[in-house]
Amino acid sequence: MPHPLEQLRDNALREIGDAPDEKTLEAVRVRYLGKSGSISVWGEKMKTLSQEERPVVGKLLNETRNAVADAIEQHAEKLRSQKESEALASIDVSLPGTPSERGSLHPLTQILDRAIAIFRQMGFALADGPDIETEWHCFDALNTPPDHPARNEQDTFYLPDGRLLRTHTSTVQIRTMEAAPPPIRVIAPGAAYRRDEIDATHSAQFHQIEGLYVDENVSIADLKGALEFFFRELLGPDTAVRFRPHYFPFTEPSFETDVQSKALKGGQQWIEVAGSGMVHPGVFEEVNKARGDDAYNPKKWTGYAFGLGMDRLAMILFDIPDIRLFAQNDLRFLRQFA
């Protein structure tokens, strides 16, 4: 006949195995192993047993307690992992995720990045200068006399202290030459500001890429070669570049530079995209005065400079009808360039 403890153990193991949840399992544990549980009370009963019986029953009691405690632990673990896989099964992995908004580069940034990459390929380094400039950097050093119309209050944003928002990026030509002796080969992308009447093709802020190359024996052929290469890389191999005589105070000779390309209005028209020319010796002399040396001796050094109008180029290239769209942050516009 089995000992009553063995009977208790078998009952306990069966109830444990049948427990459908953690709450029921805990009730079973209390009933058998709790303070006055039916296995625990055998601890008291031991005292009433004889010397011979006590070690035998003591051993049995320990084994029973351990067997029941282990079974409870194992069943609890089984219930936990069951619960987990049920929870996982209720997740529909085929549901679409929560979409996160993806930004994109502004069309002007895109074309600037492309242009910069092409000039870097030609060995141009990046130069930079402040948007708020001195009159000297914007005009005097660039051989622009005090009575030049560009210096008019009507055309330029002046600050109360006499500084101004640069009207072109040619200021960076001066800053670069002040900072380092020749040879120089830099481009300077950046914003420029003019007090224009704002309409579909005029904005108070626009973007240029300035270029400056100073070395021995730099010629107009070098200028033409560099801009032709640039525009063919940017717009395609069919692109033609034309130089029309023009006037800028800081270059001599000076040119308006036009391109014709299938990428721009189907190649039907010549489109003016840049000003350019050979650096005026007077500019070198002003720089020398500011440097206090003869680093840019105009008898030894020559150079070319250009200023590309990037807004207009982007407008034609991407078929953008109104320059104001660049600054309005309208997502319906910007998303077209994502």
Ligand code: PHE
């Ligand atoms: N700074 C001139 C402009 O903004 C462009 C230019 C740059 C012309 C360099 C010649 C040389 O119109």
